[in-house]
Amino acid sequence: MGTIPAEELGIVAVHEHIGYGMPGSELDEKWWKTPEERYAETVPKLRQFHEYGGGTIVDATGICNGRDVDYYKSLSKKTGVHIVACTGFVGGDTALPHFARASVAYLASVFVHEITVGIGDTGSRAGVIKVGVSRGGRMTELDKRIYRAAARASVATGVPILTHLAIDPAPAIRIFNEEGLPLDRVLFGHADDGLNAENTPSEWIMSQGGRIGFDTFGYETELPDPPFWARPRKERLDHFLDLIAKGHLNRLLASADANCSPLGWPGVKGHTVNYIFEDLMPDLRNAGVDEADIKTLFVDNPAEFLSISA
Template structure:
């Protein structure tokens, strides 16, 4: 457990790939993007990139994001799925955008990015790996994770391994205070299991981000979970779904739950070496549409500044 002194200090700080900052320094934040990933490639190749091509593509693009006002990005590419903290650090240094990396294993995508040892290891043994990254740094570096990234397979009952990884995430949270961002989508069985396990471990729902919640069209369920304190991540924004997003965000505002919504793109700066899957449309399209449809600048600041700051604040909940 965090001591009360360390807990107070952690609650006011967040780990970036360039070191600790105050959470109040996050600024305008994209809460779910991929600076790079090798989705689709074998786990043995997931961390191998053409670094020259990557930097030539990603650095200019992230500089464009910085010019648009983006100050921080939460990078959701996990270990064994293409996480490269050395590359993230260089991109952050070159662009001035603060990048926050993660600990955890990605349980979605039919479990193709889960390391073999995790199937035999206990939840506590897996949690110990993630806790060590938080306390001592990732892969022998000084870089520490700012959140826990996990996932459940789409359209399936939760598997034993995905469930064990989530329990490991809960144990990690109880030791570190890191928030869990969990790929859940429209898998209601996975959502129900997660809420049950949160309750079993006496962890408040505010420690959990329902990632890809936009895929579920049942707004009543999203509103119910937000009312309980969970974070609802509408992280698949693209220009064509502007009207849908404005209407859904408006519903949360009407229910006085705007403070529980995160918005992002699930973009990718270097998807398996392909063209950028962009993540600037929120600033170019969604924000203007919100302001034209009854939202105030303070509402926009709530979504892009204050909500990420609160969602990822490091404290046991």
């Protein structure tokens, strides 16, 4: 809907998806939902988010994965929730051949255009750049090209970078350093999921200047049909609390990585962005985290991260 002053972002869910699907998911006759079905499923979740006090959702859905900015604009008008759209890719393995074959310079130009001019003909601009590690747990050569292009676009525009996974971070940090990108402009995401947490050197990343996203809260092994990246609720919370206790509060951001309406796959029942208000914040309070620190996690840190740097 336009540029948002940082002080008006409010409580931020920094890594979510209005809708997400792999390329070609619209051809899946079993799980694909009509626009009307998706709208009916999404509006109540965003309205509840707003009623709980939520101000902003960062939609981390990249190019080729169901990003629909006109849809976001309609939802924002309907619910009062700010939605920050992204440019970039969830990972190299989600980039269609046109982009997978492209040079760093071309990819950077696409990202810069979507940030400074707009996404397609929507008139809306991206506020964050998405990059990610492809399947397999190691950055591919395509991933590295995308990360380098994202770094150049971030330096040129002042818009931050949000990553899918924080495993194999050394090549990413090397690329960001080579491109002159301050690492506090990068949020290394999914550091908390059950599949990758043990292989994510969160404290080392923060020692290099990066930010860490505990953004899969709610994907718990206690769910009736947990996904493969689920993690025991207490284990994730204890991990998060341990990092806070070690003095990393200002480097941490939290979210639920929920899909308001998954595209081309069934999704996870019982998990929404509102886990942040219904479960996570009460868990933090019960563990002794005070209101000032909760504000730091969900208001101050996201506002600082999302601010467009000069």
